[in-house]
Each structure stands twice: as structure tokens, then as C-alpha cells.
Amino acid sequence: MPIPPLKEQFAALVAAPSVSCTQPGWDQSNRPVIELLAAWLGELGFACETPQVAPGKFNLLASYGSGPGGLVLAGHSDTVPFDAALWASDPLKLREADDRWYGLGSCDMKGFFALVIEAVRPLLQQPFRRPLLILATCDEESSMSGARALAAAGQPLGRAAVIGEPTGLRPVRLHKGIMMERIDILGQSGHSSNPAYGHSALEAMHGVLGELMALRGQWQGEYHNPLFDVPQPTLNFGCIHGGDNPNRICGQCALEFDLRPLPGMDPQQLRAIIRQRLQPLAERHQVKIELAPLFPAVPPFEQAADSELVRLAERLTGHRAEAVAFATEAPYLQQLGCETLVLGPGDIACAHQPDEYLQLECIEPTLQMLRRLIEHYCLQPAARP
Ligand SMILES: [Zn+2]
DSSP, rough: OOOOOOHHHHHHHHSSOBBOOOTTTTTOHEEEEEEEHHHHHHHTTEEEEOOOOTEEOEEEEESSSSSSSOOOEEEEBBBBOOOOGGGSSOSOOEEEEEEEEESSTTTHHHHHHHHHHHHGGGTTSSSSSEEEEEEESSTTTTTOOHHHHHHHHHOOOEEEEOOOSTTTTEEEEEEOOOEEEEEEEOOBBBBBBBBGBBBBBHHHHHHHHHHHHHHHHHHHHHHHOTTSSSOEEEEEEEEEOOOOOTBOOOEEEEEEEEEEETTTTOOOHHHHHHHHHHHHHHHHHHHEEEEEEEEEEEEOOOOTSSSHHHHHHHHHHSSSOEEESOSHHHHHHHHHHOOOOOOSOOOOGGSSSSTOOEEEGHHHHHHHHHHHHIIIIIIISSSSO
């Protein structure tokens, strides 16, 4: 299968549907994208593995060269759901206008893979001293199950990993984690005329809210990182549901909240601390209190400022590595021993939005940067920071 020119690759990737979503009605297989990439990369001499992570969901690991070390260029093959009515044109059909390529996944981030292929093609005549791995994951936009499966498998991927999420070609070495949790309180309902007839879940929830706000204050005192726009960890009460009648003791109450820990805070530990603080409330109110994640936490991410990859990326881009307000698969690649950085073309502001686009002016700088990274990690005799 001959590899089409860059724009046609872009168009084919945009046209291959790969929505991932926690709502089953929206969720799609990412197989079409994985098959396209595996065919093109196979044609270039890459060895391709496409492990199935869940029914219809695949990762792609395409490697060129072998041995330890090397570079990982990574991204996700899925997109968010879309509302075609809000787009100026068909979201699955690449459209060029205003020096931009419009299409779903053009910027976040199927287009990145076409740029990686374009960057690597002219380098393949040279001997690769260390391997290049191109990694495309599934379900980044929903459960991150693709990256989680890789982390769980524990197979080392390379010395350095660059995730090409849209950062406007600025290196990103920190982001917060994301935890979305639910607290269920089960009390006992009864006639409101006598408090002894029941155990109010709502009154227990009042205590829970107080404890969580106290914890939030404590954590915001303990943790502070000026590299973030919002320099403290945050905890947001998103929704609460409980009770049914003013004249009935409330038997059930549920709260959902979002907690964004800073690097250095461990989601498992935070959950254990919350549980510990809620236990006395359960006893005092004689209710059952359960805390459970709505989905597995994304850990916070920090790559050391003085690591080789950060220094190299700062030199190549002319920008100091910074922090962002969105989460990525970076912590999972880091768990596999890669120095990891988020660095890719495009503007995150247009990701997850109608009329998502990639500016054509960022294509050439992206290709140059990717080639420098490949040269440094795969072609040069010794890796020098
Ligand atoms: Zn993305």
C-alpha cells in the first residue's frame, strides 16, 4: 500500500471515525485509524503490533530499529464526540481554508501521526542506532485504557517519549491529575415528626461537605506550585442528590466531586485520607458512607526541569517548559521509565470544539523539531543533553 502525500494522510485519518466516549451510544472502535497507520508504517519498514485493549479498541506500537533506549513519539488515535450541526463543514472531511486544515482530530490529535510519518521518511536511509517507536493509543478521551494497559504491561518503551498533544509547540512538563469521585451515604428514612425514626443521610452529608472543605483548605496550604495558573490543588463539588420530601428523614444522599491534585500528591493516598476523615462521621450519624472513583484517576505529571529531554526540547523550541491545565497520558509513559514531555502543534483551545483545525504554518516547524528529536535519540552516536 503506497503512502499517500501528507495532506491525503491527514484527510484519511480525519475520515476514519474513532470517537471514544463513556456513553456507549457515542463510543466507536478505533480500528480504522490503527489499520491505516499500521499499513503506512509497515510500508516504511516499521514492525507493527496492534494489541487489543478492549473489544474493538487497539493500541499501535510501531518500531523501527531495535535495542535499548531510543525515542517514543506518542499520541492518541481517538477523538471526542462531535455535533456535526455546529461545524461549518463535515467534521470527517478535511477542508482547507484560511491557511488551516479543518477536521475532527486535525489538531487533537490524529494529524500528529501524519506529521510524524512525514518527518521520519527522509531519515530512514540512515542507520538507526537506537529504536524509534511510534505509539498510538486508544480511548485517551474517555478512560485512558490504552495507556493504562501499556503501563500495566510494564514493557519499557524507550529513553524519551514525546506526546504530540496540541501545545502550540511549547514543551509541557507538568500537569495536574484528575480525580472524579462519588460519595454515597445510606441512612435510614422515617417520619419527620421524630428524629429517632431514622438516620438522616442529608445531615451526614452536611458533615461530609465540611470535612472535604477542611481537607481542601489543608491541601491548599500544603501544596502550591507557581508554575500553574491555578497554583493550588482544587476540589469542586459538582452535584448532589438526596432525599425526596420535607416530611421524610432523608435516607440516601450522593455527592460527586472533582479533585485536581498537584504533582507530588498521590491519588490513592488522597482517597485513603478522605476515607479516614469520613469514618467518624459515619459512626456519629449511624449511616453508611462509601467513596468510589467515577473512573480511575489520572495521576499528576511532572518531568524534572533538568532532564535531558526537557533541556533538549527547550533548546529546539526556544521556550521554557511549562505547565498546562489539561491531563494527558504522560504519567503512564513515565511509569514505563521514559523521560516524558508533551509537545505538539496546534492550539488546545480549538480541540474538542466545532471547526477544529491545524494551522498550516506550524507544519514545517513541527517536522523540523521531530527530525531533531529523532536525530538526537536514534541516529547520533551518543545521547548528549
Ligand atoms: Zn488529545
